[in-house]
Structure formats: structure tokens, C-alpha cells
Amino acid sequence: MTRIELNGAPTKRFFVDMLPRDIELDDAILDLVDNSIDGAMRKAKNMGAFDNRYRGMRCELVVTPERFSINDNCGGIPESHFDAAFRLGRPTIGLDGDLPTVGMYGIGMKRAIFKMAKSATVESRASSFCRRVEYTAEWLTPADNDDDNWNLDVETLEKDPSLEDGVYILIDELKDDTKRRFSRSDLVEELRDKLGEVFGYIMEAGFTITLNGTPVKPKRVHVIHSESIKPYTYFGIVDGVEIEVTIGVFRSLATQGELDRATTAAGATSGRAGVTVVCNDRVVLVENTSTITGWGVAKIPKFHPQFRAITGLIEFRSDDAFRLPVSTTKRDLDTDTNTYNEARNRAMEGLRRFTQLTNVWKGRESELNPELKAENLTDARVAHNIVMSESARAVRGSKGAAKQFLPDLPRPSSLQDPLRKITFRRPLPEIRKLGESLLDDPNSTPSEVGEKAWEDALKRYTSQ
Amino acid sequence: MSGSGLPYRLRPNKYVDRELFAELVARLTAKHGPEHYVYTSMAAHHLTDLWAIYRKAGIEKLYAFDMNEIIVQRQEFNAPVPKTKCGNHLASDLPGKLSEILDEFEAKNAIVWLDFTDFGSRKDQLDDFVQLLRACVAGDVARITLDASEKWLKRLLREQVLREDVQSLPVDGQYAAAFRADVGRFSPPGLSELTVSEIGNRLIEAVAIAARAGTDRTSEPVRFWPVMVAEYADSRNMVTVTLVCTEEDAQNPAPPGWELCSMDGSWTEILRIRAPELSSRERTTIDSHLSDPSKVLEIMPFFDESQIRSYVDLHRFQPNFQNVVP
Numbered sequence: 001m002t003r004i005e006l007n008g009a010p011t012k013r014f015f016v017d018m019l020p021r022d023i024e025l026d027d028a029i030l031d032l033v034d035n036s037i038d039g040a041m042r043k044a045k046n047m048g049a050f051d052n053r054y055r056g057m058r059c060e061l062v063v064t065p066e067r068f069s070i071n072d073n074c075g076g077i078p079e080s081h082f083d084a085a086f087r088l089g090r091p092t093i094g095l096d097g098d099l100p101t102v103g104m105y106g107i108g109m110k111r112a113i114f115k116m117a118k119s120a121t122v123e124s125r126a127s128s129f130c131r132r133v134e135y136t137a138e139w140l141t142p143a144d145n146d147d148d149n150w151n152l153d154v155e156t157l158e159k160d161p162s163l164e165d166g167v168y169i170l171i172d173e174l175k176d177d178t179k180r181r182f183s184r185s186d187l188v189e190e191l192r193d194k195l196g197e198v199f200g201y202i203m204e205a206g207f208t209i210t211l212n213g214t215p216v217k218p219k220r221v222h223v224i225h226s227e228s229i230k231p232y233t234y235f236g237i238v239d240g241v242e243i244e245v246t247i248g249v250f251r252s253l254a255t256q257g258e259l260d261r262a263t264t265a266a267g268a269t270s271g272r273a274g275v276t277v278v279c280n281d282r283v284v285l286v287e288n289t290s291t292i293t294g295w296g297v298a299k300i301p302k303f304h305p306q307f308r309a310i311t312g313l314i315e316f317r318s319d320d321a322f323r324l325p326v327s328t329t330k331r332d333l334d335t336d337t338n339t340y341n342e343a344r345n346r347a348m349e350g351l352r353r354f355t356q357l358t359n360v361w362k363g364r365e366s367e368l369n370p371e372l373k374a375e376n377l378t379d380a381r382v383a384h385n386i387v388m389s390e391s392a393r394a395v396r397g398s399k400g401a402a403k404q405f406l407p408d409l410p411r412p413s414s415l416q417d418p419l420r421k422i423t424f425r426r427p428l429p430e431i432r433k434l435g436e437s438l439l440d441d442p443n444s445t446p447s448e449v450g451e452k453a454w455e456d457a458l459k460r461y462t463s464q
Numbered sequence: 465m466s467g468s469g470l471p472y473r474l475r476p477n478k479y480v481d482r483e484l485f486a487e488l489v490a491r492l493t494a495k496h497g498p499e500h501y502v503y504t505s506m507a508a509h510h511l512t513d514l515w516a517i518y519r520k521a522g523i524e525k526l527y528a529f530d531m532n533e534i535i536v537q538r539q540e541f542n543a544p545v546p547k548t549k550c551g552n553h554l555a556s557d558l559p560g561k562l563s564e565i566l567d568e569f570e571a572k573n574a575i576v577w578l579d580f581t582d583f584g585s586r587k588d589q590l591d592d593f594v595q596l597l598r599a600c601v602a603g604d605v606a607r608i609t610l611d612a613s614e615k616w617l618k619r620l621l622r623e624q625v626l627r628e629d630v631q632s633l634p635v636d637g638q639y640a641a642a643f644r645a646d647v648g649r650f651s652p653p654g655l656s657e658l659t660v661s662e663i664g665n666r667l668i669e670a671v672a673i674a675a676r677a678g679t680d681r682t683s684e685p686v687r688f689w690p691v692m693v694a695e696y697a698d699s700r701n702m703v704t705v706t707l708v709c710t711e712e713d714a715q716n717p718a719p720p721g722w723e724l725c726s727m728d729g730s731w732t733e734i735l736r737i738r739a740p741e742l743s744s745r746e747r748t749t750i751d752s753h754l755s756d757p758s759k760v761l762e763i764m765p766f767f768d769e770s771q772i773r774s775y776v777d778l779h780r781f782q783p784n785f786q787n788v789v790p
Contacts, residue, residue: 236682238682239682298591298594299556299588299591299592338682341680341682342682345598349560352556356554393563393564393567394563395563395683396562396563396566396599396600396601397600397601397681397683397684397686398683399683399684401683402683404560406560406561406564411552413533
């Protein structure tokens with residue numbers, strides 16, 4: 001019997017071609033910004049900073065059809081981390097010890113380069129350790145028999161005192177599909193919005209991000225906070241993780257007319273509704289309306305346009321990043337933890353109150369909506385702190401370690417309710433005909449047509 | 465509570481269940497005294513259970529609530545003692561309000577009865593009960609009453625569009641399907657057939673599943689002991705479960721001499737309250753033969769033995785409203 005050996009090793013082509021396929025281009029760019037922020041966290045820890053802890057640290061993105069670059073001043077890649085930074089996967093998990101950072105130098109940088117580049121350079125300046133690594137066109141387009149050529153050329157750079165320590169990645173030969181995407185200004189602006197959403201809380205702590213020379217505006221969750229409408233809030237500590245929950249409304253309640261338009265309009269969205277989840281200032285989920293944040297679980301209804309006024313923020317904080325309930329992708333939660341379960345249960349308490357609010361005011365939204373004014377919109381973190389300090393009570397059984405505030409939300413008085421609901425179904429051509437006749441608009445919503453027909457009939461018969 | 469306003473002669477078994485519960489509360493609260501506790505329930509406009517608790521256990525810290533503003537106004541009017549407070553909110557709001565209620569009354573522990581006697585979704589009712597249990601601490605008492613009647617399942621079958629494979633099942637199979645659909649995640653596993661006589665038992669098992677869910681918390685671990693599990697029927701079959709919350713490794717908190725529960729905390733001791741509705745003549749006849757109930761059957765063969773036994777065993781809890789009984 002003849003024995004032969006086969007090479008069962010993975011091919012370089014597999015990694016370079018296939019790896020980028022499991023991530024969207026925008027998410028690959030977010031991964032690069034994440035790496036800058038990991039550097040910022042290391043730098044902030046070394047400086048002992050806390051409030052406004054990332055002040056002065058920045059990341060500048062250039063996204064054009066000609067080139068992509070990301071340049072930060074977040075300390076560069078230390079010598080101890082350098083080799084690992086350019087290997088696929090992290091050979092040593094504990095590189096960042098107790099820093100609240102996950103996944104740095106694992107796969108993000110390489111995957112982003114493989115996604116976008118025909119060739120690229122990575123420069124790193126970390127004190128006196130300054131290097132440039134080149135990904136040549138030949139390296140990034142491996143031949144079929146090129147399995148062994150994983151080596152990268154590394155150039156030692158002179159320390160330049162005029163340059164801050166940081167990482168500079170330049171891709172001046174973009175792949176064709178990347179070039180096409182970067183030529184669309186609307187998609188670049190979508191990226192700008194995403195950056196603002198995902199890094200809004202880190203930017204609040206002083207970090208700045210610019211895109212094509214213009215600062216990215218941070219986006220944060222806001223809730224209405226007034227005498228009559230306060231958000232639900234909770235604070236607790238579970239397994240060494242601080243949990244803060246804030247659930248409230250950010251706009252007026254949706255009227256029936258608005259709901260009718262929402263179900264017929266193409267691309268109707270939930271807007272800013274939903275619950276945003278943040279782990280150590282990093283947004284993991286943006287405006288989530290799924291069971292992960294409690295929608296559709298137990299007695300909480302599934303998200304529906306009726307609830308589009310409801311928003312929330314769940315924050316997890318820990319000095320030990322491994323305790324955070326975040327998955328290895330950093331874009332999802334680890335739902336098998338006590339920490340996550342407690343946070344979700346508390347968020348559901350808030351969702352229950354505010355979905356109930358929309359139910360009890362259904363058909364009478366116009367009576368409550370004047371109280372839901374934009375001028376009472378407050379940053380959710382600020383509202384949380386105010387409410388907790390003024391009104392929170394200890395949670396039973398927590399021995400004071402957990403506190404929550406349960407808002408008494410306004411209810412319409414049943415004693416005074418003179419209104420009754422009238423509903424019926426009619427064929428669409430009839431609705432359109434009446435819409436045209438009564439409102440000069442065949443596209444009027446059914447509720448608008450119904451109300452106008454009622455008013456006209458009432459005038460006709462009460463004047464007789 | 466259903467607040468149906470039916471005269472008690474038509475609901476004697478509910479009366480017995482309520483009196484038993486009040487007796488249990490009196491015994492449970494004896495150690496720390498009534499001042500230590502707040503009693504709260506939905507109570508309807510007559511506040512019947514609040515009165516019973518006040519009379520038997522001496523608890524004056526009483527809180528009633530209802531979602532209907534008019535009923536709350538009547539509750540305030542009918543309150544047993546001036547200290548009584550009434551709230552206008554849903555049962556699902558109660559767990560969140562417990563701390564506030566206890567603070568207002570300066571009490572340490574709560575005794576809560578969620579008397580769901582209407583036809584709402586069992587899953588929703590059990591979810592409310594789970595939220596209540598999660599808000600309980602050691603020393604609290606939580607009680608739930610649920611409708612366990614055949615009418616409930618028949619109504620579900622009428623209202624729901626059943627899948628074809630369910631429609632073709634015999635009645636027991638359809639009842640099981642309707643039960644599973646309405647009870648949801650609290651349904652006992654593997655339930656494929658359900659006879660009318662077993663509806664109560666299966667619903668009690670669902671409450672046991674809810675009780676386990678109620679221990680889910682990140683604060684001090686607790687355990688819920690079933691100290692009274694009962695089934696009774698006046699116009700409809702009902703089940704009722706009373707739980708006491710203790711620390712996880714505590715002993716059974718049932719009061720000394722209390723024989724209506726098993727000491728190991730299992731859910732197997734179910735009290736069947738089956739006393740018949742009696743005329744005053746029938747009642748005096750049975751009362752004069754308490755020591756020999758079998759004699760009663762000779763005199764009144766139109767009753768069965770289990771009914772007479774039930775009456776005799778729970779004799780001191782039976783209603784006695786001769787001025788309203790013909």
C-alpha cells in the first residue's frame with residue numbers, strides 16, 4: 001500500500017479572499033476606529049485619567065475614491081504587541097490584561113485591509129518603537145501556490161518628534177468595488193452617521209473623530225424629562241458589572257393617522273425608537289427593538305409603530321472587560337449571563353410602563369402630546385442621574401445596592417372620557433374616492449377620511 | 465377579584481377558601497405581629513378579603529387596588545379601617561410599587577393576593593405572578609387564584625382558529641392544545657391530553673413552574689414554599705396557591721399544627737373544597753351529626769360522601785349567613 005501526504009493547511013488565498021466577506025465595509029471601518037479607541041483606552045489608563053478621559057485623542061478618517069486612510073494619536077502599537085498585531089488571530093489572549101477592550105489586534109485591521117485594499121501600508125509610532133509594514137499588491141493577491149508566503153516587509157522608522165505616537169493606515173490603491181462605494185457621497189454620509197451612533201459615548205468622553213476633515217457629531221440617546229413625564233431608571237451591580245437602565249419617550253405619541261401612513265409608506269422605520277446598549281462607552285446595539293432588549297418577551301409586546309416614541313439606554317461598566325456581557329464580535333450581547341438577564345428584566349419593567357402609556361392614551365394622543373415637548377428632551381445619562389439622585393428607591397432584597405425609579409405616568413381620567421371608538425372596514429377604492437371628494441387628496445389616510453366624513457355628516461344632520 | 469356581587473350563599477366554597485387563607489395569615493404573622501405586615505389585593509369594591517384578614521389576623525395596614533377608577537372610589541368608601549389605602553393601577557404595576565407601599569405603611573413584609581377570577585390569558589396572569597415573586601423577600605406571602613374551569617378551555621377553542629391537526633383530535637387533545645396555547649411557557653411539559661377533572665391539577669403545576677421562575681434574581685437567593693394549595697368550585701372550578709418566601713436554605717415556614725401542606729415543600733397536598741350549598745335545615749342536620757357523618761347520608765341520600773366529608777372537615781370555616789339563606 002502506498003501512503004501519500006496531503007497538505008491540509010489553510011491557504012493564504014482563503015484568508016485574503018474569504019475573510020472580508022463576512023463583514024460589511026462600514027463595519028470593517030468601524031473595526032479600525034475600534035482599534036484606535038483601544039489604543040486610547042490604554043493611553044488613558046496609563047495617564048490615570050477618568051472624566052473626559054479621552055480628551056485630546058483623535059482619529060482622522062479620509063474616505064475618497066482615491067484613497068482611504070485612518071490616522072490616530074492613540075499611542076501606536078507597542079513593541080510587545082507588534083508581532084501579534086500582524087498575525088491573524090491573537091496568539092496571546094491576555095495582552096491587554098484588565099483594560100476594558102476586547103478583540104484588539106485580533107482580526108479587525110487585517111480584515112479591513114483585505115476588504116478594501118489592493119495595497120496598503122501601516123505605520124506605527126510608539127515612543128521609540130516606530131515601524132512601517134507594507135502589504136504589497138503581490139501579497140494581497142496570492143497566487144494559487146503561494147501558501148507559504150505570509151511574510152511582511154517591516155521597515156524601521158526614525159523617531160520623528162513632530163509626530164505624535166499613533167497608527168497611520170494608508171490604502172492608496174483601493175479595490176474597484178470599494179472605490180465605487182466611496183464615490184457615493186450618500187454612503188459616506190451614512191458612514192458618518194454610523195460613526196456618530198457607535199462612538200457617540202466615547203466622543204462624549206473627549207475622543208474626536210473626523211471624516212474627510214469634518215468632525216463627526218456624536219449621537220446619544222435622549223429622553224423627555226419633565227414634571228409629568230420622567231423616565232424609568234435603574235442602577236445595580238451584578239457580578240462586578242455596573243448596570244444603568246433608562247427607558248422613556250423622546251417624542252409625541254404616534255396618532256392613528258401616523259400609524260396608517262407608517263403601514264402604507266415604503267421604508268417606514270422606527271426612527272430613533274428602541275433600546276441602545278453600551279458597554280464601557282462602546283455602543284454594542286443601536287436602537288434595538290428585538291427580544292434581546294426585552295421586546296416581545298413575557299408580557300412586553302413586540303415592537304410596533306405604536307411604540308415609536310419609546311427609547312432607552314442600557315449601560316454596562318466594568319474595569320474587568322471580561323465581565324461585560326458582550327460577545328466576541330463586539331457587536332452583540334452575551335445573553336447567557338446574570339448581568340445581561342438583570343439588565344433586560346429591568347429594561348422590560350421600563351418598556352412595560354411606556355408601552356402601557358401608549359395603550360391607555362390610544363385615540364387620545366392629542367391630549368397628552370402637548371406635554372411631550374422637544375424642549376424637555378434631555379440626554380438619557382443626564383436624566384438618569386437626576387432621577388436617581390432625586391427620586392430613586394432601593395430595590396427590595398438588594399440591601400441598598402440597587403435602586404430604581406418607577407415613574408407614575410399620566411393616565412386619562414375614565415370619569416371624564418366622553419369618547420368612544422368607531423371602527424369599520426371599507427374597500428380601498430371607496431376610501432380613495434371619498435378622500436378626493438372631501439379632502440382633495442385620494443391618498444388621505446383612512447382615519448382622515450373617516451373623521452372628515454363624520455364631521456360632514458354631523459354638520460348636515462345637526463343643522464336640520 | 466371578580467367582584468361579581470353574587471350572594472355568598474351561592475359561593476360557599478370561595479368563602480371557605482378565603483377563611484382558611486385568613487386563618488393561615490393569622491398564624492403566619494403571629495411571630496412578628498400584624499404591625500410587621502401590609503396586606504394587599506385587588507379586592508373589588510367590597511374589599512371582602514381585606515375585611516377577613518383584618519378580622520382574623522388583626523392586620524390594619526391594608527392596600528387595595530384596581531385599574532378602574534370607579535371601583536377604587538368604592539374601595540375607599542368601603543375600607544375596613546381608616547389606615548387603608550387604595551391605588552388605581554394594574555396588577556402588573558404592583559411588584560414595582562411594593563417598596564413604596566411598604567415604606568408608606570412602615571411595614572417590613574408584604575402579603576399579596578392576586579385573585580384572577582376573570583378570563584384573561586393565563587400566561588399573562590402567571591407572568592404577573594412571576595414579577596410579584598421576583599419582588600418578594602424572605603417573610604413575604606404571595607397567593608394566586610386562577611380560573612380552572614372547562615368553560616375557559618371551551619371559550620378558547622371557540623375563539624381560536626385551530627390548526628387542522630388539532631381540530632381532528634378528540635376533545636381531551638383539543639383541551640390540551642388550548643391549555644398549552646393559553647398557558648404558554650408555564651405549561652407542564654409533555655401535556656398532550658387533558659380531561660376536565662385534571663384541569664386544576666395541570667394549572668397548579670403551571671403555578672409551580674412560575675414559582676421556580678420567581679426565584680430568578682441577582683440578590684439573596686430565596687425559595688417559595690407552597691403552604692396551601694386548594695381547588696374549589698362554586699359556579700366555576702378555581703385553583704388557589706399560597707406561597708411563603710424564605711431564604712434558600714431555610715426550613716418549611718408553615719405554622720406549627722398547619723396540616724394543609726407537605727413538610728418537604730412538594731406540591732402534592734391539594735385541598736379539595738367541595739362543600740355543597742346547603743339550606744338551613746340541611747346544615748343543622750349535618751351539624752347535629754358531626755361526629756358520625758355517615759349518618760347524614762342515610763338521612764339525606766341526595767348528597768355524596770365527599771361533599772359531606774368536605775363540609776365536616778372544614779366545618780369551622782363554613783359560611784353561616786342564616787339571615788340571607790331561605
